[in-house]
Each structure stands twice: as structure tokens, then as C-alpha cells.
Amino acid sequence: MTLQIHPTALVEDGVELGGGTAVWDNVHIRGPARIGRQCIVGEKTYIAYGVEIGDRVKINAFVYICTGVTIEDGVMISAGTVFTNDRFPRATPPDLATLRGSEPDSDTLPTRVRQGATIGARSVIGCDLEIGRFTMVGMGSVVTRSVPDFHLVVGHPARSVGAVCRCGQPIARWAPDAPPASLDVACAECGRGYEVRDGAVIELDPS
Secondary structure (H helix, E strand, C coil): CCCEECCCCEECCCEEECCCCEECCCCEECCCEEECCCCEECCCCEECCCCEECCCCEECCCCEECCCEEECCCCEECCCCEECCCCCCCCCCCCCCCCCCCCCCCCCCCEEECCCCEECCCCEECCCEEECCCCEECCCCEECCCECCCEEEECCCCEEEEEECCCCCEEEECCCCCCCCEEEEECCCCCCEEEEECCEEEECCCC
């Protein structure tokens, strides 16, 4: 599998890129970082050192991925998404006498995006949280807390308003942060079955 790196991209020493990955124009990837196989990194995206990205991840243009972020296989990150890693950032200590460094410290908090998740365009992702498997984050959302598997979240701050199938189609809707206690549902698009139990969306075994 051929690796493609646009001549205007800046890929620093210590960056590992898997076979079949394409890095487009004016991307900056700091080392050390790891990006898996068959990924796409869209134009003018920035990926910080220490970031771990799995296989078959699609990152659109103008995405900012900071230190402390881990992205698992099959994730979609749409254009203009911004990750964060410090809840209470300051440029200096209280006396304003020095500029704080950019290296990780005790205030740097991690974020993990689980496999198959989609993050909509221009979303802002907080830190010290997890975005669950096959979750769908609506465009322009501000995610300030962890999102369970297969949930659809939207808004400022993002709140759960339904469930989505592995294939991406909505399978249930509910009032914000008010999933039903019990619900059985099948995807009209692909037929996969799910159950909702006490807020958890559980994918049923096809057999």
C-alpha cells in the first residue's frame, strides 16, 4: 500500500505512518505520533506529538488534534473539529512572570474516541472524556462529558437525543438526556437490532 504525502505537508521526525495513508497539503504532524493504515489526513490539519490514531480513520480539513488524544479504528472526524486537553488553561502562572510551556503536565487530560465514531463538522471536544463506539456527534456540538456507545448527541453542551446504528442511520429519538428505560429497535436501513436498557444502547448479535 502506497503512502502519499503532499509536498507542502510537514511530517516531523518520529511520526509513524501506516501503508496506504494519505497526508494532504499544508498538514503539520509533530513527532512522535502514530497514524495507522489507510487513513486520510485532510488539508491544513494539525496533529500534535503523542497522538495515537488507528487504521482507516478519515480526518477532514482544518482539524486540530492536541496532545493526549487517542483515536481508534474507523473514526470519522469532520472539517473544523477542535480537540482540547486542559480544562482551565492559562498562558502564565499567577504572577505573569513567565510563559507556560506547551509540554504535557498535570493539567493535560486525555480524550479517547472509540472505534467507528463520527464527529460532525466544527465540533469542539472537551478533555478527560471518552466518545463511545459508533457514536454520532452532530455538527457544531460542544462535547463536555463522555458519550456512550451508539448515542446521537447534539448541542451546546452536547446532549443525547437518540441512538444511531453501526451503519450511521438514526434508529431512535428521545428528549434531550432522556432515553427510555427499555426499548427494542431495528435499523430500517440495514436491519441490525438494538436494545436500549437504562440509557445504554446495546447491539444485538445478528444470529
